[in-house]
Amino acid sequence: MTNRLKQAELATWIGIILNGLLAIMKGIVGWMAGSRALIADAAHSASDVAGSIAVLAGIRTAQKPPDKDHPYGHGKAENVATIIVGILLIIVGVEIVVSSSKALFGGIPVAPKGIALVAIIISIVIKELLFQYKARLAKKINSSALLAEAWHHRSDALSSIAAFIGVLGAVVGQHFNYPFLMYLDPLAGVLVSLIVIKVGYSLAKESSLIVMEQVLDVENTRPFIETVKKINGVKRVDELLARTHGHYIVIDIKVSVDPTLSVEKGHSISKEVKKVLLTKHSDIKRVFVHINPYQPRPLPSDLVDDGSLVK
Structure with missing residues (x-):
């Protein structure tokens, strides 16, 4: 106990x-x-x-x-x-x-x-x-x-x-x-x-x-995002969703890494993201990391009205 x-x-x-x-x-x-x-x-x-x-x-x-x-x-x-x-x-x-x-x-x-x-x-x-x-x-x-x-x-x-x-x-x-x-x-x-x-x-x-799984607001998740952005190999935090699960917080996060990296290296970065979040924020108990290949985001001029890319 x-x-x-x-x-x-x-x-x-x-x-x-x-x-x-x-x-x-x-x-x-x-x-x-x-x-x-x-x-x-x-x-x-x-x-x-x-x-x-x-x-x-x-x-x-x-x-x-x-x-x-x-x-x-x-x-x-x-x-x-x-x-x-x-x-x-x-x-x-x-x-x-x-x-x-x-x-x-x-x-x-x-x-x-x-x-x-x-x-x-x-x-x-x-x-x-x-x-x-x-x-x-x-x-x-x-x-x-x-x-x-x-x-x-x-x-x-x-x-x-x-x-x-x-x-x-x-x-x-x-x-x-x-x-x-x-x-x-x-x-x-x-x-x-x-x-x-x-x-x-x-x-x-x-x-x-x-x-009902209401996620934490931007102000409360900003410290988590700042923590992840400092990790070597993370080029961008694409999305971070944090929700309270009783007395602790569960994180679902998507990060972009160099697309030329090996699967093993990308997995290593995801493990580091999880480890750092759990270590630096005691209220976080569960972290689920998804790795994306890094692609520069399009400029506003490259988008049409519905938000899709101009072909």
Whole structure:
């Protein structure tokens, strides 16, 4: 097991255990205190557990070496796990909207008990600590799935803050006989759900682009091109396509060499291109090189309107 996998698994297991405990605590206290916002927050933490399990499976699968059916490796398993986390967040968010809206429009709600505030404060502190820990580790080991899980924790902390405001307002409203303040608890439930849905959509969208093999833009590929242009024997970089494959990058590159070279020499240059890219750019893990015979490119005056050569 690689050090990267060990760190990611440890972080994920910590999240699973703490989220499980938080979900149970908030669920029980929310039911005892009669707080819609806290029960919604408990559901959010429960979705964190399911999401963490998906992330754990994705991280483990992503570490598998390339095989016959997956010649590019299994790196995208992390992105698939991220999409699952995003979808779970959206589903949970919609459910919270429905339940909180029913309470919001069903007459003057009953204010929750003050114990709900204690549970929410504990949740905010733990979730923010989890976010800081996992976000830093995700950037260190370049894991999109772990970063998604970190933002899942941050969204839970934000939703807990919304729940805290709602519960506090409802408690104050009941104590000082301000009925309109008692609507803050279910209103906070709706706000929590919107935060959850937004985070889920953003995570799923970003990972979907990677799964659909969107290539890196010119700005991000320029360093790779500059590296190859310096290699002895490479006359021109004809094309370079780079795409993320989970936590690493896969390169497809076409380079031109002297057309009079032997096949063996051309193959030697292609091996050097691959070696240099892998050595100088640690985020690249796969390189596929195609050798073209060098031909000077035609001047603009030699082209017709459709871009073809003038015969």
